[in-house]
Amino acid sequence: MPIPTPHISAKAGDFAKTVLMPGDPLRSEFIAKTFLDDAVLVNDVRGVHGYTGYYKGKRVSVMASGMGQPAIGIYSHELFNFYGVSSIIRVGSCGSFHPDLHARDIILAMGACTNGNYASQYGLPGTFAPIADFGLLRAAVDECDKAGVHYKVGNIFSSDVFYNDTHSGMEFAKMGVLGIEMESAALYCNAARAGKKALCICTVSDSFIYPEENTTAEERQNSFTQMMEIALAIAEE
Ligand code: HPA
Secondary structure, three states: OOOOOOOOOOOOOOOOOOOOOOOHHHHHHHHHHHEEEEEEEEEEEOOOOOOEEEOOOOOEEEEOOOOHHHHHHHHHHHHHHHHHOOOOEEEEEEOOOOOOOOOEEEEEEEEEEEEHHHHHOOOOOOOOEEEHHHHHHHHHHHHHHHHOEEEEEEEEEEOOOOOOOOOOOHHHHHHHEEEEEEEEHHHHHHHHHHHOEEEEEEEEEEOOHHHHHHHOHHHHHHHHHHHHHHHHHHHHO
């Protein structure tokens, strides 16, 4: 596939080896403007802002994924397979249904369950278990410990449905799953298929157990800085 791709207008070499990937294009802009020196806009197709700059001298990119597995499936596929990107670190928000997790705590998604059929494209005679890259996960654990943030490592549930007529997602809690979001499983599938690395770090924006703690849209956009700094610290050059 020649570049630019159908969804990314960047040129060869415009992206760093590691791309941080929030869902929200405004959060991508926030990360670039807050943390990166000499950030250059490398993509804005469909308003999906991508920037490359330097974090403490290390070349890093950030680009939004949009919401849902089909969207992150497209962007991570093109970055891994056509732009030479080695690692994608999703920095997202999630709902939590674990009693030890409160709003603003962090989930490091070691694995991702899903109700979606993204992995059916591989034609496997069984169920594929999408998992994070162990090196990125270990580095993120070390950074969380250093920063003194409250976090948990475990399974997350990537749902294809936000407004679900029948299920809350909470059904997965009985299997020890920590929380719910909408992208990690497809990202992990694409990394596995491409032989690349991925990790999903999520800040809890809403708790199913403590709904009174839920964060506002503005807080979601601007105040998840700890998670972003952890992702930037573990980005490989
Ligand atoms: N469901 C799905 N995705 C989410 C949620 C949720 O409750 N909270 C943040 N992302």
